[in-house]
Amino acid sequence: MxxxxxxxxxxxxxxxxxxxxxxxxxxxxxxxxxxxYQREFHALKERLRIAEHRTLQRSSELNAILEQFRRAVAETNGSKNAMNNFSDETLKLLKELSSRKSLQVPNIYYHLPHLLKNEGSLQPSVQVGLGRTGVSIVMGIPTVKRKVKSYLTETLHSLIDKLSPEEKLDCVMVVFIGETDLDYVNSVVASLEREFSTEINSGLVEVIAPPATYYPDLTNLKETFGDSKERVRWRTKQNLDYCFLMMYAQKKGVYYIQLEDDIVVKQNYFSTIKNFALQLASEDWMILEFSQLGFIGKMFQSPDITLIVEFIFMFYKEKPIDWLLDHILWVKVCNPEKDAKHCDRQKSNLRIRFRPSLFQHVGLHSSLAGKIQKLTDKDFLKPLLHKIHVNPPAEVSTSLKVYQGHTLEKTYVGEDFFWAVTPVAGDYILFKFDKPVNVERYLFHSGNPEHPGDILLNTTVEVLPFQSEELVLSKETKDKRLEDGYFRIGKFENGVAEGTVDPSLNPIASFRLSVIQNSAVWAILNEV
CATH class of the missing domain: 1.20.5 (Single alpha-helices involved in coiled-coils or other helix-helix interfaces)
Known part of the structure; x- marks a missing residue:
């Protein structure tokens, strides 16, 4: 029994x-x-936000239509012939609409009333490409006629050649030709179609141009800030060009990044930008900066473009766009009763700078006639000192003494590299996952181009299985087990630790880097 x-x-x-x-x-x-599917989930969330904004936009457009109905009623009052053209149901509807006295929110026509004179003022006069949507990043590239030299072809080659085949499917480049001379516009389009036929036919590249009726009269602008009449006209038109381009691009993707037609880019720029944005998904940012020059390399979330365009339209004749962008941040977060330093700290939460710069300005001859522009981004020359990956959520800790704010937390999310004072035997770096994770491969890279000698030496890679008591292991794997339950699966060689994880150890609860001998140098961890 x-x-x-x-x-x-x-x-x-x-x-x-x-x-x-x-x-x-x-x-x-x-x-x-x-x-x-972490990235896809975030992209879906952003697209839902975009849908909400579009709903608000459609509501505004419907209100505009209602206003037109009211005008139609007012114009036909007393005109029997005109009224006889409407059915009884239409007449009833028009009377109901005209009797409503709802308040009207100012829209684009308030700031640019000339647009009402032509129905096609907000439609591209030229549009080439497949109209790709649903991508992660939309790149806006405005270009205008330059008297000396055009850099557009070189810029596009730099952007395209540094994309992988997969990345080419996840972005779209919109070239905006800010000219109303259709002969010139068509010549640029023909040139681009010859040079980039594959990219245009695949949907990667689109080309648009605005109609002449989009622009207001720019001959009698007020001269401000000591700028000449020609410069004021140039910067005012530039603001309008940016707005048209952003309005066209907004519905195409999750993020919009503003570029120029005279730049070059760094290798892996797309994955760096996308991963940096995804790591900041929970942050309340408005601008991510990938260059310190002007409006180059400024990235926005698509729903925020509505606010940005509206603000620029309000003051497009007053100031250049980079100044207006700073004013938006001031309005959102700065307290007039606080000092400038407090304001700068608040703005830095919305305007996050990525270093080093990923874009470099190369155009010597400006689009403003006669202007020589020798601006270069000094940060572009600096090497990328850390590499970004989207890693599983984890709690990180270390026994090492951190140097000058180069923390392990920033390294794990791809914001910075980790820098520590001389490691000694017994020091560790720990990555404890929030939830157990099946890990196939790992990579830890120490040192960087500026400090190539600050690498991890005599350091091992160890993992802690989530269910260590129920594992079915080979003798070789069993021999790697340590007293505290961790398994030693690799070590650093020439500053790099890379390898696979035995599937029988999965899922993994944590990774640990253990220093087994005193080191004579400091240590940098620049990639996890």
């Missing part, structure tokens, strides 16, 4: 264990999918 009870108990324990493992396997698969 005792034996039978013991047998039953054993069977129950086995069944319970089997069910638990089955449940855990199913649960873990679900968690893996969550992590795998």
């Amino acid at each position: 005792r034996l039978r009870n013991g047998t039953v108990a054993t069977v129950l324990v086995f069944i319970t264990t089997f069910l638990s493992l089955s449940w855990y396997t199913a649960w873990q698969n679900g968690k893996e999918k969550l992590i795998a």
Whole structure:
């Protein structure tokens, strides 16, 4: 009887264990999918935000239509012939609409009333490309006629050549030709179609130009800030060009980045930008800066473009766009009763700078006639001192003494590199996952181009399985087990630790880098 009870108990324990493992396997698969689709989930969230903004825009447009109905009623009052053209139902509807006295919110026509004179004023006069939408990043590239030299072809080659095949499917480049001379516009389009036929036919590149009726009269602008009449006209038209381009691009993707037609870019710029934005998904930012020059390399979330365009339209004749952009931030977060330093700190939360710069200005001859522009971004020459990856959520800690704010937390999310004072035996760097993760490969890179000698030496890579007691391991793997339950799976060689994780150890609860001998140098960890 005792034996039978013991047998039953054993069977129950086995069944319970089997069910638990089955449940855990199913649960873990679900968690893996969550992590795998982290980027897609964030992109979907942003597209929902865009949809909400479009709904508001459509509501505003409907209000404008209602206003036109009211005008139609007013114009036809007393005109029997005109009124006879409407059915009884239409007449009833017009009377109901005209009797409503709802307040009207100022829109683009308030700031640019000349647009009402032509229905096509906000439609591109030229539009070439497939109209791709649903991408992660839209790149806006405005170009105008230059008297000396055009840099557009070189700029596009730099942007395109540094994209992988996968990245070319996740972005769109919109070239905006800010000219109303259709002969010139068509000549630029023909040139681009010859040079970039593959990219245009695939949907990667689009070309648009505004109609002449989009621009107001720019001959009698007020001269401000000591600028000449020609310069005031140039910067005013530039503001309008940016607005048209941003309005066209807004619906195409999650992020919009403003570029120029005379730049070059760094290798891996697209993945760096996208991963940096994804790591800041939970932050309340408005601008990500990938260049310190003017309006180059400024990236926005698509829903925020509505506010930016509206603000620029309000003051497009007053100031250049980079000044207006700073004013938007001031209005949003600065307290007039606080000092300038407090304001700068508040703005830095909305305007986040990525270093080093990913874009460099190369145009010597400005689009403003006669202007020589020798501006260069000094940060562009600096090497990228850290590499960004989207890693599973984790709590990070270390026994090492951090140097000048180069923390491990910033390294893990891709904002900075980790820099620590001389490691000694027993020091560690720990990555404890919020949830157990199935890990196939790992990579830790120490040192960087500025300090190539600050690498991790005599340091091992160790993992802690989530279910260490129930693992089925080979003898080779068992021999790697340490007293505290961790398994030593690799080590740093020439500053790099890279390898695979034995599938039998998965899922992993944490990674640990352990220093086993005193080091003679400081340590930098620039990639995780």
